[in-house]
Amino acid sequence: MALLYPQNTGMIVSNQNRTFCHSAIHKSIALLASLLIGLLVSKVAIATDENSEAPLATFDFAIAETLDAIGHPPRFLAGLAGYETYSRQKGILPPTINLGYRFLPNLELLASSPPTHILISPPAHTNLLPRLRKIADVKEYPLYKYADSDGNHNDWQTIEELTRQLGDLVGHPDAAEHYIEQSRQHFAGLKQALNDVDSPILMVRLMDERHARVYGAGSVEGMILNRLGLENAWQGELGQWGMTTVSATPLFDIDAKLVFLDSPYGPDGGVRQLLSDGQWRHLPNVKQGNYTIIPVNYWSWGGLPAARRFADSLVSHLTESDSIDGASADTNQ
Secondary structure, eight states, rough: OOEEEEEGGGHHHHHHHHHHHHHHHHHHHHHHHHHHHHHHHHHHHHOOOHHHTTTESSSHHHHHHHHTTTOOOEETTTTHHHHHHHHTTHHHSSSSSOOOSSSSSSSSHHHOOOEEEEEETTTTTGHHHHHHHHEEEEEOOOEEEEOOOOEEEEEEEHHHHEEEHHHTTTOOHHHHHHHHHHHHHHHHHHHHTTTOSOOOOOEEEEEESSEEEOTTTTTTHHHHHTTTOOOOOOOOOOOOTTTEEEGGGGGGGGSSSEEEEEOSSSTTTEEEEEEEEHHGGSSSHTTTOOEEEEOOEEEEEETTTHHHHHHHHHHHHHHOHHHHHHHHHHHHH
């Protein structure tokens, strides 16, 4: 078929090529612009995510584990290695920057990347307040017997309130309330499992062949006995940390089921070794096999997460008769 305008063919092809090139260039520019916009949006989103994670520092493990439980672990934590040793749990928190010793935190490291807030639990670290306030805003959360000055407090309410305050701080009050309600239901189930346990409980940690600690109000151990409706057999005085050190003598006259807490610093099997030697083996409860040993997997002045871990272990050991029978058999050998 003949072309109507053969003389214009080259011009048409040239214009078509030019149009194609312009179209390709426009598409490339549009694609590049889209990529740049996408990259900027991505960076903004990442920055927003980082900011939403509230860069916090804390020197108290009750605060740290509670933040983690509601989905906002702290960026900095002092005493991490000590907490892991005490609770015998490696990787107890998601990756966090270790500030070193609990009472000798690395403030230079903290100041090199200041957090939004530094969270402490008085009376600990109050001597550092002037230096801490130069780094970031400091918030104080007294717990247990330090929660108020007149002594009229409820330990469980205190750690629930801590959970709420931290939820508000990180902008997720719903997460805090959800965890509180979940914990209440968890303890209701544990309490129901203890219907057949009616004897008083004596909570003891053996320190050596002659001395032991007993626990009550002001500690996770005492708080959990109360929350589960169990009677604490120790009615004597307690220190400000909810425990006191005693010799074996006052324990001989207490009629209760003995719950021995494993030592966080001693070797595995250390409690059984102490019970097989010296005066501890002469305790009536030990002779009768009326005791159990609970391994350490919690912080004694922790928040709701520690309370739940301890309560799970306690209820499990109190309701499993095999563990008590096994302890009795080991003692009588």
